Amino acid sequence: MRIVLIHPNYHSGGAEIAGNWPPAWVAYLTGYLRAGGYHDITFIDAMTHHLDEAAVRERLEALQADIVGCTAITPAIYKAERLLQLAKEVRPQTVTVLGGIHGTFMYPQVLKEAPWIDAVVRGEGEQVFLNFVRAVDDGTWARDRHAVRGVAFLDTGADGGNVVATPAEPPIADLDRIQPDWAILEWDKYIYIPLGVRVAIPNFARGCPFTCSFCSQWKFWRDYRIREPKAVVDEIEGLVKNHGVGFFILADEEPTIHRKKFIAFCEELIARGLPDKVQWGINTRVTDILRDEKLLPMFRQAGLVHVSLGTEAAAQLKLDRFNKETTIEQNKKAIRLLREAGIVTEAQFIVGLENETAETLEETYQMARDWNPDMANWAMYTPWPFSDLFQELGDKVEVFDFEKYNFVTPIMKPDAMDRAELLDRVMNNYRRFFMNKSFFQYPWEKDSFRRKYLMGCLKAFLKSGFERTFYDLGRVGYWGPQSKKKVDFQFADTRVHERPDAAAIAAADENWVTMHGPKIEMRRKRGEEIAAAALAAIGAVESGQVSACGGGGQLSDEEAEAALSLHQAADHHPAAAD
Numbered sequence: 001m002r003i004v005l006i007h008p009n010y011h012s013g014g015a016e017i018a019g020n021w022p023p024a025w026v027a028y029l030t031g032y033l034r035a036g037g038y039h040d041i042t043f044i045d046a047m048t049h050h051l052d053e054a055a056v057r058e059r060l061e062a063l064q065a066d067i068v069g070c071t072a073i074t075p076a077i078y079k080a081e082r083l084l085q086l087a088k089e090v091r092p093q094t095v096t097v098l099g100g101i102h103g104t105f106m107y108p109q110v111l112k113e114a115p116w117i118d119a120v121v122r123g124e125g126e127q128v129f130l131n132f133v134r135a136v137d138d139g140t141w142a143r144d145r146h147a148v149r150g151v152a153f154l155d156t157g158a159d160g161g162n163v164v165a166t167p168a169e170p171p172i173a174d175l176d177r178i179q180p181d182w183a184i185l186e187w188d189k190y191i192y193i194p195l196g197v198r199v200a201i202p203n204f205a206r207g208c209p210f211t212c213s214f215c216s217q218w219k220f221w222r223d224y225r226i227r228e229p230k231a232v233v234d235e236i237e238g239l240v241k242n243h244g245v246g247f248f249i250l251a252d253e254e255p256t257i258h259r260k261k262f263i264a265f266c267e268e269l270i271a272r273g274l275p276d277k278v279q280w281g282i283n284t285r286v287t288d289i290l291r292d293e294k295l296l297p298m299f300r301q302a303g304l305v306h307v308s309l310g311t312e313a314a315a316q317l318k319l320d321r322f323n324k325e326t327t328i329e330q331n332k333k334a335i336r337l338l339r340e341a342g343i344v345t346e347a348q349f350i351v352g353l354e355n356e357t358a359e360t361l362e363e364t365y366q367m368a369r370d371w372n373p374d375m376a377n378w379a380m381y382t383p384w385p386f387s388d389l390f391q392e393l394g395d396k397v398e399v400f401d402f403e404k405y406n407f408v409t410p411i412m413k414p415d416a417m418d419r420a421e422l423l424d425r426v427m428n429n430y431r432r433f434f435m436n437k438s439f440f441q442y443p444w445e446k447d448s449f450r451r452k453y454l455m456g457c458l459k460a461f462l463k464s465g466f467e468r469t470f471y472d473l474g475r476v477g478y479w480g481p482q483s484k485k486k487v488d489f490q491f492a493d494t495r496v497h498e499r500p501d502a503a504a505i506a507a508a509d510e511n512w513v514t515m516h517g518p519k520i521e522m523r524r525k526r527g528e529e530i531a532a533a534a535l536a537a538i539g540a541v542e543s544g545q546v547s548a549c550g551g552g553g554q555l556s557d558e559e560a561e562a563a564l565s566l567h568q569a570a571d572h573h574p575a576a577a578d
Contacts, residue, residue, distance in 0.1 A: 001137050005041065006069070006083050007048070010403075014408050024180070036134070060091070078402070081110070098117050103120040103122070104121075105505060128149065195279070195456055204255045204265065205255060229262075229264040250280065252283075254284050305449070311349060313351055315355050344374045344375070344454065352411070354412055361425045379407040381412050383412075390500075402497065408471045424484040427471070428481070
């Protein structure tokens with residue numbers, strides 16, 4: 001059974017300006033397949049190698065795969081669909097499979113626009129895909145496609161053209177059962193530009209105990225599960241020794257949720273002497289930094305050098321849609337505390353909401369100057385099409401070309417300005433912020449490591465700017481304020497990409513059981529037995545309350561443990577989840 005896995009060649013000039021990121025999904029999936037007895041696996045990283053369709057076709061023709069699998073986040077979906085179409089053109093009997101978050105919830109639309117896809121793997125992929133491969137291998141898939149849990153497909157039987165989703169496969173309770181095969185990756189290709197070292201993105205946990213309406217991580221992973229700190233450090237130690245990794249970023253949205261285990265993780269890194277060999281970064285929330293004020297020096301000792309904080313921009317502060325979880329002074333204090341601990345800080349701002357104005361963009365810039373983070377990032381407001389927020393926004397969303405859902409293209413049009421002006425003013429913020437840092441901060445840092453790191457970040461920023469890849473500026477034709485009238489975001493015609501069918505997405509969510517409740521509906525209801533237990537245990541917020549990236553509230557260690565135990569309770573009482 002020959003299996004080929006492909007990462008689509010999609011670029012947008014966002015996070016990738018810092019280097020080539022290794023697609024961790026393929027390492028975890030390959031390791032699980034090999035443990036299940038399947039070893040003939042080839043990975044084609046079309047993104048890192050910038051492979052066009054002709055190059056991928058050549059590889060597929062040489063490999064003659066039995067199964068071709070491709071992953072896709074929302075902006076990469078059209079690239080993924082086309083790659084799987086290529087696989088069918090090369091070898092019609094090849095079984096084509098799509099995985100990833102977009103297909104998980106948008107499969108009715110995906111299968112309609114790409115009927116050559118034989119199956120969509122929904123949610124956590126390792127167990128579902130292994131079961132699927134076995135079913136193809138032993139003929140079960142050909143006889144009865146309904147027998148494989150956790151997939152969606154186009155049933156071309158008597159009724160013809162009906163989309164079918166089988167019952168979900170339970171999440172993997174013990175994440176440490178997944179032993180990734182990091183050797184599947186070409187490590188000399190994955191370099192973190194700020195430090196000039198190899199970079200990895202290991203999992204510390206999956207899922208989230210919160211249910212923010214703008215985010216779907218909790219919805220995709222279904223349960224909040226966290227690995228044993230020692231096992232994660234074992235994996236990182238292997239990455240350092242076997243693959244020369246010198247920097248890693250924990251893949252979690254907020255690895256500090258479970259304070260006790262995060263502390264144990266840091267202590268284990270220190271005990272093994274790994275901070276001398278590898279540094280790392282995380283995304284987290286201001287509230288967690290304030291909570292752990294006294295522990296920040298220990299986090300730095302463990303090798304934590306970069307913290308990206310979700311902070312609310314001026315326009316967000318004016319909308320009831322967002323829960324004002326932190327004050328401006330708290331954001332400023334968290335950044336100061338991190339800097340005093342020797343940790344590089346990055347403030348993340350969401351801009352481009354419908355109430356955005358020139359004044360709110362300037363306010364956000366002044367916030368950044370006042371708080372004085374080492375770096376700032378202005379990301380365009382991007383409502384995922386499968387999120388509750390997308391449906392709540394209704395007609396305010398008028399762009400359905402998902403290839404542009406990349407945090408650098410203005411999906412929403414502010415009432416007070418056009419998209420080109422929005423882009424121009426965001427670029428003005430970047431120019432002023434980093435000009436100031438370049439001349440008055442980075443070269444004069446007293447801490448030698450911070451100085452080296454920040455100058456490396458500046459190098460990455462300038463490199464992408466000169467190459468016109470930053471923020472996709474070259475593609476849209478932006479060269480500065482004088483060019484804003486000529487900017488073309490190249491949105492596909494609505495006749496090609498239509499508004500997703502809310503009813504179809506809601507139907508796709510039926511029976512998609514999570515620890516947060518027995519069903520997910522498009523305007524988030526509270527749920528019944530499991531949801532009530534979850535809300536009581538973890539103090540989750542009511543639906544509709546949204547905070548800056550990272551969650552809907554603060555968890556104590558005991559509440560985090562309670563959240564972890566919810567999926568176990570569901571396993572022991574399956575009737576509660578029906």
